[in-house]
Amino acid sequence: MSTPDAPENALTADEGAPGTPGTAPVTPAGDEKALPADVAELSYEAARDQLVEVVRRLESGQGGLEDSIALWERGEMLARRCQQWLDGARERLEDAVAARREEDGAER
Template sequence: MGTVATTPLDVSALTYEQARDELVAVVSRLETGGETLEGSLALWERGEALAARCQEWLDGARRRLDAARAAPTDPAAGPAHDTEPRDPEDD
């Protein structure tokens, strides 16, 4: 499991897996307690940003799946979309 960032890093650079792992660590620290009020608020804010980043990735994946399902199924037509993974920020 990843560690929780102590500085406000830009979450837009994180992969889904990185954001998810850090979010799990944030939730664990919040559930364990022992943080100051300020520390808890900072963790909460980081968790919100990480959750939003994960949702962006999931929304992008859903759009790609929907596009693949809507594409023609004629094998002679060639690939319906890029096979290269896409960053949800590009949508």
């Protein structure tokens, strides 16, 4: 299924992609371009799966130049979304470790 603005071969977002409430990644403050809503709403797993498909299609070399450019641009957006999730996960882990250290220090 494609949208009116999307190239014919553009991958679409998984509608209703599962996400865990309260675990959305934090978008970096200096993020120069906002992601389109269909990408910004993707779970990590959905974005990663779509990125794998984009790479597969690009590596097949079967599309024309315009199609390849559109796929590459989509892949860049998907990679940014995955990185946002990973950065958010890293931040949550660092916060949990810091909280644990504070608890351990308070018990002494």
